[in-house]
Amino acid sequence: MERIKAVFNWSGGKDSAHALLRAIESGRYEIVALLTTVNRESRRSTMHGIPLPLLRAQAARIGIPLHEVALTPAGDMADYAEAMRRTAEHFKTLGVTHSIFGDIFLQDVRKYREAQLAPLGITVVEPLWGRTSEEVMGEFLASGLRTVVVTTMADILGADAIGREIDPAFVASLPPNADPNGENGEYHTFCYDGPIFRSPVPFRLGDPFRRSYDVRLDDGSVRTYSYWFADLGAI
Template identity: 75%
Template sequence: MTKIKAVFNWSGGKDSAHALWRALQSGRYEIVALLTTADRDTGRSTMHAIPEELLHAQAERIGIPLHIVRIPAEWGSDAYASAMRAAVEHFRAQGVTHFIFGDIHLHDVRRYREAQLAPYGLAVVEPLWDETSEQIIEGFLASGLRTVVVTTMADRLGAEAIGRELDAAFVASLPAGTDPNGENGEYHTFCYDGPIFRSPVPFRLGPPQRRSHDIRHDDGTVHTYTYWFAELEAAE
């Protein structure tokens, strides 16, 4: 059977790793690259602030080349769209027909992805799509993938969650009303080991730090988000 040539959109966290594992398990895809976006100035991924050195370490142990799209620090939707358009054209020229993502049930996000890729004749694949958060976290725990919590929303989880392994005990300890898969942004992770890796990715995690940032919405309102995070660094 001829495999479908695809690009996997890689964040470095649990859902991304879980979706990649499922895509590889299916045997349907020839994944030619892991595609990620990074801040051009800081050299860290725009999603989870993972240093490029660790992104490369993940990709090397997975055995799939990493393709980084670098975005300006003060990037907006136009800058992002322009950078991604160049990446899409690059991979389409190589015969790629599908882009794979680790989304779950954010329908507006999927519609956006499909609208952006359809003009290029590229299809969107979502291996985790439309399952419940409970089903997905159970599947993740059963997969053998290993991740560590690197960011939490301060109004949901405290600093003590930083550095914890995402396992059954962590899920059971989540406060009532918390999405077990962190779908509301309650926590984010870094994946460092498991069946998609040839060996564990060595890393260090700094002490928890508390920060806040403002998000301006389309209606002009501003919401302040406060979160705990720890700096990720490569380790030997």
């Protein structure tokens, strides 16, 4: 059976790694690239804050080329949409017809992806979709993938969660208002080892630091969000 040409949207975290593993195991896809978005100034991934050298190290050990899309730090959704449109058109010229993501249940996020990609003739694939958070976490823990926490929402998890391995003890320690997979942004991770990697990715965590951001909501009000970050770096 001829495999479907696809690009995989790579964040460097556990759900991304888990979805990539499932896509590879399915045998249906020829994944031509790991697509990642990075902040043009900080050279870190926009979602997880993973430094570009570590993203490149992950891709090298997975054995799939990394395609980097640099985004403007203060850019809005229109800037993002335009950058991703140009990227999708580039991959269309390579025969790519599918784009794979690691979402679980955020319906509005999936609808946005489909609305952006469908006009370009690209189908969205979600290998983890349709399961509960508990089911996905159980599958992840059984997968052999290894990740550490690199970002937390300060009002849900503190600095002491930074650097913790995702294992049954960590999941059991989460507060009742936290999604087990961090699907609502409670925490983000860095995946460094497991069956998709030829060898572990060396990294250092450094000391946690805290930053706050003001976000203007739809009603015009401003809300401050605070996060703890690992001083993640390559070795």
